[in-house]
Amino acid sequence: MERITINPVTRLEGHGKIDIFLDDRGDVKDAFFQVTELRGFERFCVGRPAEEMPRIVPNICGVCPTPHNLASLGALDAIYGVVPPPTAALVRRLQYDANCIEDHYIHFFFLAGPDFVVGPEAHPAERNILGLISKAGVDVGKKVIEVRKRTREIIQMIAGKPAHPEGGLPGGLSRPIPECERPRIIETADLCVDFAQYALQLFKHMVLANDAYLDSMLSNTYNLQTCYMGMVDDDYRQAYYGGMLRVVDPNGKELALFDPCAYAEHIAERVEPWTYIKLTYLRKLGWRGMTEGDTTSLYRVGPLARYNVAGGMSTPLAQKEHEQMTAVLGKPAHNTLAYHWARLVEALQAAEDMQRISRDPLLTGTDIRNMNYAFTGRGVGCVEAPRGVLIHDYETDAQGLMRKLNLVVATQHNAAPIGLSVKKAAQDFIRGGEVREGLLNMTEMAFRAYDPCLGCATHTLLGETPMKISIRDHRGTVVKTLERS
Amino acid sequence: MSGETLILGIGNPILTDDAVGLYAVRELEKLRNQSECVQDLLSGIDLKEFVEGGISFIDAIAGYRCVILIDAIQTEGGMPGDISFFCLDQLGARPTGNPHSVNARTALELGRYCGYALPEHIYVYSVEAADCHTFSMTLSPVVRNSFPVLIRKILADLNTGLCAVGAGLAQVSG
Numbered sequence: 313m314e315r316i317t318i319n320p321v322t323r324l325e326g327h328g329k330i331d332i333f334l335d336d337r338g339d340v341k342d343a344f345f346q347v348t349e350l351r352g353f354e355r356f357c358v359g360r361p362a363e364e365m366p367r368i369v370p371n372i373c374g375v376c377p378t379p380h381n382l383a384s385l386g387a388l389d390a391i392y393g394v395v396p397p398p399t400a401a402l403v404r405r406l407q408y409d410a411n412c413i414e415d416h417y418i419h420f421f422f423l424a425g426p427d428f429v430v431g432p433e434a435h436p437a438e439r440n441i442l443g444l445i446s447k448a449g450v451d452v453g454k455k456v457i458e459v460r461k462r463t464r465e466i467i468q469m470i471a472g473k474p475a476h477p478e479g480g481l482p483g484g485l486s487r488p489i490p491e492c493e494r495p496r497i498i499e500t501a502d503l504c505v506d507f508a509q510y511a512l513q514l515f516k517h518m519v520l521a522n523d524a525y526l527d528s529m530l531s532n533t534y535n536l537q538t539c540y541m542g543m544v545d546d547d548y549r550q551a552y553y554g555g556m557l558r559v560v561d562p563n564g565k566e567l568a569l570f571d572p573c574a575y576a577e578h579i580a581e582r583v584e585p586w587t588y589i590k591l592t593y594l595r596k597l598g599w600r601g602m603t604e605g606d607t608t609s610l611y612r613v614g615p616l617a618r619y620n621v622a623g624g625m626s627t628p629l630a631q632k633e634h635e636q637m638t639a640v641l642g643k644p645a646h647n648t649l650a651y652h653w654a655r656l657v658e659a660l661q662a663a664e665d666m667q668r669i670s671r672d673p674l675l676t677g678t679d680i681r682n683m684n685y686a687f688t689g690r691g692v693g694c695v696e697a698p699r700g701v702l703i704h705d706y707e708t709d710a711q712g713l714m715r716k717l718n719l720v721v722a723t724q725h726n727a728a729p730i731g732l733s734v735k736k737a738a739q740d741f742i743r744g745g746e747v748r749e750g751l752l753n754m755t756e757m758a759f760r761a762y763d764p765c766l767g768c769a770t771h772t773l774l775g776e777t778p779m780k781i782s783i784r785d786h787r788g789t790v791v792k793t794l795e796r797s
Numbered sequence: 798m799s800g801e802t803l804i805l806g807i808g809n810p811i812l813t814d815d816a817v818g819l820y821a822v823r824e825l826e827k828l829r830n831q832s833e834c835v836q837d838l839l840s841g842i843d844l845k846e847f848v849e850g851g852i853s854f855i856d857a858i859a860g861y862r863c864v865i866l867i868d869a870i871q872t873e874g875g876m877p878g879d880i881s882f883f884c885l886d887q888l889g890a891r892p893t894g895n896p897h898s899v900n901a902r903t904a905l906e907l908g909r910y911c912g913y914a915l916p917e918h919i920y921v922y923s924v925e926a927a928d929c930h931t932f933s934m935t936l937s938p939v940v941r942n943s944f945p946v947l948i949r950k951i952l953a954d955l956n957t958g959l960c961a962v963g964a965g966l967a968q969v970s971g
Contacts, residue, residue: 453910457852
């Protein structure tokens with residue numbers, strides 16, 4: 313029988329598409345990173361009751377469903393002028409922690425880990441989770457799956473479905489957590505703290521103790537001097553929602569500290585002809601081009617940015633790890649590959665926070681919703697998604713029907729810096745129009761550190777998300793295409 | 798889990814044709830409630846919707862002997878609305894890391910590696926999508942036209958014995 317092979321382009325063409333532009337000498341001039349454009353979201357939402365938004369927005373992207381759900385709930389609270397009772401706030405935080413742990417480990421073990429553990433030079437067929445397991449042992453795979461399963465149970469308990477959480481109402485929750493669920497939550501939290509420490513040990517053993525990998529992390533290729541934006545609490549420790557947004561310049565000096573509601577005063581957008589992503593920059597500094605260094609108005613978000621804007625972590629074990637990072641990298645750290653390290657420290661903080669919440673008597677309280685509405689018709693919700701600042705801005709009519717919305721997602725904040733990081737990695741491999749071996753691997757490592765959300769990355773069950781690099785000459789003509797699929 | 802076989806509709810419910818797998822299992826469920834004949838055909842078969850990807854796939858299918866996926870697909874040169882039926886191991890996609898997740902074959906290999914009881918047979922009904930990028934809860938006209946064909950084909954294949962069909966690749970136009 314003739315064998316027929318099906319080759320999905322990908323179910324949703326979720327390409328990590330990169331355009332590299334050369335100057336007239338054939339050296340790298342610019343690079344742009346693009347993700348799939350999904351159309352018509354505003355049209356889809358306008359006219360719907362605002363209360364539907366927390367159930368709709370997790371469907372935008374299967375990578376950040378819980379942060380979208382929580383940012384949306386924050387916007388709804390503001391539209392209805394209510395503050396959730398302490399139990400509801402605690403449960404939302406538990407949901408956030410569970411998602412943070414799951415998300416960070418998926419990224420580290422499935423994407424970043426293979427680069428380091430299997431090796432950046434390894435064949436792509438081996439540079440994956442299976443390759444990692446064959447090096448680090450099958451127990452690692454089992455632990456990752458178990459931690460993921462248990463954290464998703466918690467999200468399901470709170471929000472109905474882990475993939476597309478549906479829970480949450482303006483002013484609180486739809487149902488309390490019964491006391492009988494507490495032992496399982498405690499058990500999961502303890503498991504996560506143990507695993508978080510194990511993951512950091514693995515990172516130190518496999519990456520930091522390897523001179524070549526450490527050199528890579530500290531190299532100029534993966535160093536990008538930008539400003540940073542992230543959320544902090546009243547004590548300037550890392551916060552994930554309910555805090556202020558802090559911006560520091562490339563030297564660590566504070567440029568702004570603002571309520572997320574005022575985001576439009578601080579963040580501006582710019583349209584470039586080569587990408588449909590609107591590039592963001594710091595409004596007060598003005599657009600200064602795709603540049604790094606002291607004069608840049610570009611900023612980064614995500615784990616490395618949170619490390620740079622905050623004075624420390626909010627839990628003891630994570631604080632110790634934060635201090636170790638500072639001892640090696642200093643602060644601010646501009647080492648793009650250190651995103652991975654910061655990610656693992658954050659997962660530990662989330663696990664410790666979950667441990668604390670799991671034992672808090674308030675967790676199973678029954679005062680879960682504040683319905684003393686003072687309708688405003690406008691609301692901004694902001695959370696730190698695992699990959700960076702996520703803002704939902706809604707406006708409704710007097711009946712609470714959606715009239716306008718604006719979403720600013722992490723990959724948009726990071727789009728220009730990702731382009732710059734790719735440019736720096738590419739500069740080592742493209743000279744005088746000649747492209748050396750290794751360009752794909754090294755540029756992949758540069759953009760992967762940001763954990764960019766390709767809108768549809770989770771919908772590639774049958775296929776995979778290929779990466780495509782187009783190299784264009786100084787006239788914009790494609791002279792070479794590199795593709796991994 | 799009540800049966801040995803699972804029909805799993807996959808997709809994003811608000812991205813036009815991407816939801817075709819979800820609509821298909823809803824339609825099968827509806828027919829099962831309306832017709833004794835369909836009830837017989839679907840006897841011992843679980844119907845479920847699946848809105849994600851990655852290693853959650855392991856959780857969704859673990860414990861079943863046979864799994865039938867219904868999903869939207871985009872192939873090189875594929876005609877929107879075309880319906881294909883194939884075994885999962887006929888997929889060209891290799892086990893490799895996606896930006897943020899893994900495909901079905903990687904998830905399966907990982908699950909088997911870690912000792913999960915995973916199905917011996919996984920078949921796929923795929924519908925070539927016209928539009929998976931626009932937010933909408935309605936199928937595109939061309940996929941909507943194929944939809945009844947898809948349902949009839951699934952029921953007909955169940956009637957004739959899926960495994961016999963699964964030995965080769967069958968393709969029909971929508």
